[in-house]
Amino acid sequence: MTATATPSAPRSTLTVLRRSAWLASALFWSAFAVVEGMHHGPLAGGLALLFLVVPDLTFLVALGDTPRMAKGQLTPRAVPYYNAMHRALIPLALMAAYTALPIDWPPAFAALCGWIAHISYDRAFGYGLRTEEGFQRG
Known part of the structure; x- marks a missing residue:
């Protein structure tokens, strides 16, 4: 076994474990969103589905700059x-606020479930935050 093979093995095992945990989270929040939609009606289900997609609509910011970007690069104006x-902390913090405050609108909670499910799926499949230049962070 070479010295370079040893450090990469734990990292890839850690990566598999981390992505598996994110996938479990994604499946949990997806199921929770479905239950919320079934229990609280089509508005809750619709918002959960909408927020499962909305985070990627940020790609549309500065869409005109896209042809000048490298493959896999997001336009720097869209990065923030x-x-x-x-x-993930944003929808989780909003979920905590929803739980702690006297807010009672289940479609909002269903939307948050869809949002955190989207983030979890992205992390499970290897997509994370972007650098200022628009590339995936290492």
Whole structure:
């Protein structure tokens, strides 16, 4: 066994474990969103589905700049929006606020379930936040 093979093995195992945990999270929040939609009606289900997609609509910011970008690069003007919509702490903090405050509108919670499910799927499949230049962070 070479010295270079040893450090990469734990990292790839850690990566598999991390992505598996994100996938479990994605499946949990997807199921929770479906249950919310079934229990609270089509508006809740529709918002959950909408927020499962909305974070990637940030790609539309500065769409005209796209032809000048490298393969896999997001336009730098879109990066702050993309990163804001792909930070897991934002929907989790809003879920905590929803739970702690006297808010009672289940479609909002269903939307948050869809949002955190989207982020979890992205992390499970290897997509994360972007650098200022628009590339995936290592």
